[in-house]
Every structure is written in C-alpha cells, then in structure tokens.
Amino acid sequence: MNKLIFGRYLPMNSWVHRLDPRDKLTLSFFFFILVFMANNWETYLLLSIVTLFSIWMSKIPWHFFFRGIRPLIWLIIFTVLLQLFFSPAGSHVYWQWGPFLITQFGIVNSAYVFMRFLLIIAMSTLLTLTTQPLDLANGIESLMAPLKIVHFPVETTAMMLSIALRFVPTLMDETETIMNAQRARGVDFGSGSIMKQIKTVIPLLVPLFVSAFNHAEDLSVAMEARGYQPDTPRTHYRQLVWHRQDTISWGFYIVVFIGLLALRQLP
Amino acid sequence: MAITFKGVTYDYQAGTPMSFSALKNIDLTVPDGDYLAVIGHTGSGKSTLVQHMNALLKPTSGSVTIGEREITSQTNNKDLKPLRKEVGMVFQFPEHQLFEETVKKDIMFGPMNFGKNEVEADQLADQMIDIVGLPENTADRSPFELSGGQMRRVAIAGVLAMQPRVLILDEPTAGLDPQGRTEMMAMFNRLHQEQGLTIILVTHQMEDVANYAKHVLVMDHGEAAKYGTAEEVFTDVEWLRANNLDLPIATQFAHQLTQRGANFTTVPLTTAELAQELARQLGGKRHE
Ligand SMILES: Nc1ncnc2c1ncn2[C@@H]1O[C@H](COP(=O)(O)OP(=O)(O)OP(=O)(O)O)[C@@H](O)[C@H]1O
Ligand SMILES: [Mg+2]
Numbered sequence: 001m002n003k004l005i006f007g008r009y010l011p012m013n014s015w016v017h018r019l020d021p022r023d024k025l026t027l028s029f030f031f032f033i034l035v036f037m038a039n040n041w042e043t044y045l046l047l048s049i050v051t052l053f054s055i056w057m058s059k060i061p062w063h064f065f066f067r068g069i070r071p072l073i074w075l076i077i078f079t080v081l082l083q084l085f086f087s088p089a090g091s092h093v094y095w096q097w098g099p100f101l102i103t104q105f106g107i108v109n110s111a112y113v114f115m116r117f118l119l120i121i122a123m124s125t126l127l128t129l130t131t132q133p134l135d136l137a138n139g140i141e142s143l144m145a146p147l148k149i150v151h152f153p154v155e156t157t158a159m160m161l162s163i164a165l166r167f168v169p170t171l172m173d174e175t176e177t178i179m180n181a182q183r184a185r186g187v188d189f190g191s192g193s194i195m196k197q198i199k200t201v202i203p204l205l206v207p208l209f210v211s212a213f214n215h216a217e218d219l220s221v222a223m224e225a226r227g228y229q230p231d232t233p234r235t236h237y238r239q240l241v242w243h244r245q246d247t248i249s250w251g252f253y254i255v256v257f258i259g260l261l262a263l264r265q266l267p
Numbered sequence: 268m269a270i271t272f273k274g275v276t277y278d279y280q281a282g283t284p285m286s287f288s289a290l291k292n293i294d295l296t297v298p299d300g301d302y303l304a305v306i307g308h309t310g311s312g313k314s315t316l317v318q319h320m321n322a323l324l325k326p327t328s329g330s331v332t333i334g335e336r337e338i339t340s341q342t343n344n345k346d347l348k349p350l351r352k353e354v355g356m357v358f359q360f361p362e363h364q365l366f367e368e369t370v371k372k373d374i375m376f377g378p379m380n381f382g383k384n385e386v387e388a389d390q391l392a393d394q395m396i397d398i399v400g401l402p403e404n405t406a407d408r409s410p411f412e413l414s415g416g417q418m419r420r421v422a423i424a425g426v427l428a429m430q431p432r433v434l435i436l437d438e439p440t441a442g443l444d445p446q447g448r449t450e451m452m453a454m455f456n457r458l459h460q461e462q463g464l465t466i467i468l469v470t471h472q473m474e475d476v477a478n479y480a481k482h483v484l485v486m487d488h489g490e491a492a493k494y495g496t497a498e499e500v501f502t503d504v505e506w507l508r509a510n511n512l513d514l515p516i517a518t519q520f521a522h523q524l525t526q527r528g529a530n531f532t533t534v535p536l537t538t539a540e541l542a543q544e545l546a547r548q549l550g551g552k553r554h555e
Contacts, residue, residue, distance in 0.1 A: 010284060064283055174363070180323045181364035184356040185425065186348060186380030203376070206366035210411065 007168070010129045015245065016058035017130045021139030023246035027253055028127045034253075034260055035119050042263045044115045050256050051122050058130050069125055076117045083110035135238070137162035142240055156230045167215065171208070178207045268353055268432050268465060270297040270320055274329035277315055281327050289315040291489045292329070297467060297482075302459055304476040304497075305469045307486030308511055313469045314359060316486065317435045320467065321354035322347050333433075352381045355431030359438050359469075361422035365410040370396070370421050373410050377429040388428070395424035400450055416443050423451075427458075433465040434458070440472065448472075452479065477501070477515035477536035485512070502534050517541040 016024075031050075038044050055065055084107065085100045092104040128136070141158030148154050179189055182203045189200055277290040289312045297303050297320075305313045318324040319331050322338045331338045336350050358364065367373035374395055375388040383391065396406055399420040405413065410421050423439060436455065440448040456479050458464045470476060476483055476497060483500040485493040487510060493500055501507070501518050514522065517538045521531055529548075535541035 012284070061284060177358065178364060180318065181356075181358045181361065183323060184321060184351055184358070185364070185377040185429065186351060188348065191345060203364075203366045207363050210366075211363060 007125075007128050009132055010060060010064075011132075012059060012130075014057065014059040014130070016054065016126070018245070019130075019249060020240055020242055020246045021131050021135040022142055022240060023242070023249060024127055024131055025136070025139050025143060027249060028123055030253055030257075031123050032120055034257060035116050037260060037264065038112075038116075039264055040266055042266055043260055044112070044119075046256065046259055046263060047119055048115070050253075051119055051126075055122070055126055058126060060126075060129055065122075065125070065129075069121055072121055076114060076121075079117065080110045080114045083113050133165035133168070134162055137165060138236060138238065138240060153231075155234060159230070163219070167212075170215070171212065174211055175204070175208060178204055178211075268334040269299045269332075270334075270433070270465075271295070271332040272319070272329070273332070275319065275326040275331060276328045277319070277324060278327045279315075289489050290319075290326075293491050295484065295491060295494070297465065300463050300465055302456075302466045302479055302481045303468070304480035304483045305467065305486060306471070306473075306476060306483060306512060307492070311486040312489040313486050314437055315489075317356070317437055317467055317469055320433070320435055321351050321356050323356070348381070352429060353431055354433040354435065355426045355429050356435040357423055357426050357437060357439050359441070361426070361439075362410075362415065362418035364422055364425075365418060368409060369407050370401070370410050370413070371406040373421060374425045374428050377425050381429055391428045391430070392424070395428045398427065398454060399424045400454070416447050419443065420451075431464075433467070435467045435469075437469045438471065439468075440470075440475075455479075473513045473515045477518065485510070497536055498534050501536060 031047075035047060038047055055062070084102060093101055094104070094107075095102040131139075137158050140161060141154060144152070144154045144157070182200075183189065185203075187200050187203055188196075189204075190197065272293045272295040275290055275293040276288065279285075279287045279289055293316065305316060307313055315324065319326060319338070320333060322331075322333070322336075322342065325338055325340055325342055327340055329339075333350060333354060365373050367376060371389070371392045374392040375385070378388040378391050379385070393406070396403065401417060401420050401424070405417065405421075410418055413421065419439075419442075426434070434455070439455070440451050443451065452475050455466060455468075459466050459479075466479075468475065468480065480497050483493075483495065483497050484491060485500065492510070493503075493506070501514060504514065504518075504522050507514060513519075515536055517535050517540065521529075521535050521541055521544075525531060531544060533544075535544050
C-alpha cells in the first residue's frame with residue numbers, strides 16, 4: 001500500500017509546487033485534451049517531452065516518481081492487450097487464433113493507447129504530488145464558482161471534497177494499524193485460499209467502518225460546535241493569487257498546443 | 268523467550284524522499300521472564316520498537332531474534348504465525364480492533380486463529396472475561412455497546428486468550444479511570460508473577476514503572492538513550508529532567524529531601540519504600 005504514490009502529496013518546494021492550484025488544475029485538464037488530439041508518433045513524442053519536462057521542473061526524484069506509478073502498469077498492460085487482440089481486421093494480419101487476431105492497425109493502436117494512459121497517469125500523479133489536497137479543493141471551488149448562478153451548492157461541495165481528501169491519509173494509516181492489530185491476533189492477510197482471504201476482510205472492514213463513522217460524527221459535532229452553517233458565505237484563510245509564473249506556464253502550454261497542431265498535419 | 272536486538276535501524280517509507288529514521292542502531296536484550304518498561308517522550312520510537320518484537324515491522328538493517336527466530340529485512344512474511352502466538356501484543360487504543368458480534372466471539376477470535384477448537388476457545392474466553400474484570404453479562408453483548416474502558420478490557424482479553432509467553436503492552440491504561448488503571452496493572456503483574464510471562468510495557472506512567480518494572484529503557488529520538496534497572500535510571504535526576512521525563516512521586520519527594528540535607532543510600536521508588544526508609548532514618552518502629 002505504501003508503494004503506490006498515485007493521489008498523494010509530496011511536500012517540497014519547487015517552481016511547480018508553488019504554482020496556483022487553479023493553474024495546475026486547468027493545465028492538467030488542457031493536457032488531457034491535448035493527449036486525445038495526438039494522432040501520430042511525433043505528437044506523442046512532443047507530449048512525452050512536455051511531461052518529462054514538467055516532472056523535471058517539480059524536482060521530484062525520477063526513481064521515486066516512476067517506481068510510484070509502476071503498480072498501475074498492470075492496469076495499462078491489461079487495457080493494451082485488449083486493444084491488441086480485439087482490434088478490427090482490415091489491415092495486414094500478423095497472427096490469428098479463433099477470435100483473436102493481431103493486425104498492424106491493432107499494434108499501432110495499442111501503442112497509442114499505452115502512451116495515452118501513461119501520459120495521463122503521469123500528469124495526474126504530478127498534479128497531486130505537487131498540490132496539497134486542501135489547495136486542490138480550494139482550486140476546484142474557485143473554478144466552480146460560476147455554477148453558483150444556477151444555485152449549485154459550490155461551497156458545500158468543496159467542503160465535502162476537502163473533508164474527503166483530508167481523511168484519505170488518516171484512513172490509510174488506520175487501515176495499516178488495524179491490519180497490524182489483527183495480524184497480531186493471527187490473521188494472515190494475502191495468503192491462503194480465496195475463501196480464507198475473503199474471511200480476513202471482515203476483521204479489517206468492520207473496525208475501519210466503525211472508525212470512519214466515529215470520525216464523521218466527531219467532525220460534525222466539532223463543526224457545529226464552532227458554528228458551521230452550510231449556506232452562509234465564507235472567506236478563506238488562504239487566498240489564491242494568480243502569479244506571473246502561472247501565466248508563463250499557460251503560455252508554455254499554448255506554445256505546445258500550437259506545435260501539436262502543426263505536427264498533427266504530418267502524414 | 269528472550270528477545271535480542273542487534274544494530275536495529277528502522278526507516279518509515281524507506282527509499283522515498285519522505286524516509287524517516289524512527290529507530291537508530293538499537294542494541295537490546297530482553298531476557299526471558301523480564302518485566303521491561305519502555306519510556307520516552309511522544310514520537311521517540313517506543314511503538315516502532317515494540318512492533319519489531321513480533322515481526323509486525325522488520326528492521327531496515329540489523330536483526331531481531333525472538334526465541335529461536337531471527338528476523339531481518341529479508342525475512343519472508345509467511346510462517347510468522349507461530350511467532351505471533353508466542354508474542355501477544357496489545358496496541359495503543361486496542362479497542363479499535365474489535366469487530367465481532369459479541370464480546371465472547373471477539374475474544375475467541377485470536378485463540379481460534381491459532382488452532383484452538385471452539386470449546387477450548389469458549390473456555391478461554393470465559394476465563395479471560397473474569398481475569399480482566401468484565402461483568403459476566405457482557406459476554407453476549409455487542410462490543411460496540413460498551414464503554415471505552417470496557418472495550419479496552421475486551422481487547423486485552425482477546426490478546427490474553429491467545430496465551431502468549433511474551434506480552435507487549437503499548438500504553439494499555441491510557442484513558443482509563445485511576446481505579447481501572449490500578450486493577451489492570453495489578454492483573455498484568457499477577458500474570459507476570461504466577462505464569463512467568465515476559466512483559467514489555469510502553470508507558471508514560473512513572474508510578475507503574477516504579478511499581479512493577481525490573482528494567483527500564485529510555486528512548487529518545489529513535490535511540491536507546493538509557494538502559495538499566497529502575498533504581499539506576501531514576502538515580503540520574505538531572506538527566507531525566509533535561510529529557511523532560513517525570514520521576515515517580517516517591518523518588519521526587521526523596522530527591523527534594525536530599526536537597527535539604529537528607530541522605531538515601533538507595534533511591535526509594537515507591538511510597539512504601541520511602542516510608543520505610545524514612546522510618547528507619549528517623550528511628551521509628553518498623554512498620555509491618
Ligand atoms: N506510519 C508511519 N509513517 C511515517 N512515520 C511514522 C509512522 N509511524 C510513526 N512514524 C514516526 O516515527 C516516529 C516514532 O513513532 P512511534 O509511534 O514509534 O512513537 P512513540 O514513541 O510510540 O510515541 P507515542 O508516545 O506518541 O505513542 C515518530 O516521529 C512518528 O512521526
Ligand atoms: Mg506509541
């Protein structure tokens with residue numbers, strides 16, 4: 001569990017860490033659109049370079065970053081294999097066995113899917129590694145502000161989101177503690193037959209749920225005790241400020257966008 | 268069952284930028300039948316240390332030998348069950364581990380995992396409910412309906428029911444009422460005396476250390492800062508003060524008397540010892 005870094009924050013002080021969360025959120029979203037616009041190896045190369053450059057700017061150690069997303073590689077490989085075996089016929093067929101066939105089209109296509117997956121995972125990992133959960137929630141709230149016009153409960157949603165994000169690490173720690181406590185009582189997690197393994201879930205999940213409900217109850221009492229009301233306007237302790245480097249980073253991605261448009265024209 | 272630490276270092280999140288060294292080069296021997304108290308301020312590595320004693324954590328470097336088993340960073344996670352049966356562990360806030368429908372079933376969970384059949388486990392559970400001082404009618408209630416202190420007792424009963432030979436207690440009485448605390452500590456001591464149970468107690472209660480422990484280990488920033496008998500450790504008042512550690516009340520009192528000119532050959536640790544020593548010095552009659 002500790003190996004996976006997807007969705008975690010790594011406190012450091014780099015240019016990327018200091019960017020405005022709204023900037024990073026919109027840029028990531030823009031990047032995903034670019035990924036789906038890529039249509040040949042030149043464009044994928046360009047986007048890969050952009051990703052590597054962004055990671056480099058964040059000063060996160062390479063080995064840490066790539067070891068961290070390695071557990072996700074199985075998910076990617078599974079999808080890619082599906083692509084590879086079940087692509088439609090219609091181009092050169094290399095290999096066939098019953099309904100499975102590998103075509104030239106299939107190979108190229110699955111290579112693209114692989115790249116797409118990798119780029120998106122790398123970029124979203126970078127986003128969460130360099131942005132504190134609370135800043136993320138603030139950024140989302142600020143970006144959703146226009147929805148207030150249609151009476152969408154933006155602030156409540158943001159509050160729910162930040163509470164959820166806030167408790168992810170807590171619950172992860174608690175899972176670990178409870179697992180250890182049950183191990184000490186003779187539970188073998190992750191070994192034995194399937195039936196045995198399913199049984200080990202109960203001593204883990206029941207205490208975890210109990211503790212999650214307790215947290216929720218404590219928190220709601222604490223919030224009410226301090227006068228929280230969901231639909232009053234509120235201010236933020238930490239104000240989001242758009243700096244020059246935020247504009248610069250957007251400028252950089254616009255240039256990438258133009259480059260991508262040009263490369264798309266290549267045969 | 269003796270436990271030996273040889274040059275044990277433990278890093279949380281080893282190999283990442285967040286790596287944090289919670290234990291640094293620990294050498295320690297806990298002889299069979301010992302009663303060891305581990306003290307030190309919060310975050311000094313006490314819980315990390317004791318979790319090595321039943322292989323819940325494996326040393327990043329160095330080795331831990333528990334009875335015949337040697338645990339190093341290379342040790343496989345399988346086959347640790349026999350070890351965990353011998354070394355019972357009561358975690359900090361153990362009430363978080365309860366999950367069964369009834370108190371009794373929860374207590375039976377450990378022994379049944381370690382190969383006891385239902386009848387034996389049932390008997391053990393009845394016995395333990397009695398030992399930890401739970402009212403008998405709690406046996407068939409849900410553990411979640413009980414008070415915090417009662418839940419604590421259920422969890423402790425669940426570990427005792429495994430009949431371990433070594434018992435690790437990580438702040439077992441934190442948050443209990445004074446009477447419950449005294450009862451609980453006396454109960455552990457009885458098990459230690461009568462069944463020769465080796466006990467390792469992590470605590471902030473210096474009175475408990477003074478009353479029961481044979482040896483004391485002081486942890487400080489992941490290092491074993493001091494080790495010795497309770498008398499040895501509590502003699503060095505200045506050092507303890509400098510490290511923000513308390514003294515047992517009797518020792519504190521004696522220390523204050525010393526500063527006003529009194530003289531003690533051995534440091535009294537408990538009120539009884541202090542009273543006796545004072546009575547002797549003041550020429551009174553020896554009490555009982
Ligand atoms: N899962 C973890 N990940 C990272 N660091 C941890 C983890 N658990 C503990 N630590 C760190 O290791 C150090 C020692 O923690 P430990 O729990 O052993 O302290 P302790 O002496 O038991 O404290 P307390 O008296 O509060 O129980 C602390 O600085 C803590 O921040
Ligand atoms: Mg602790």
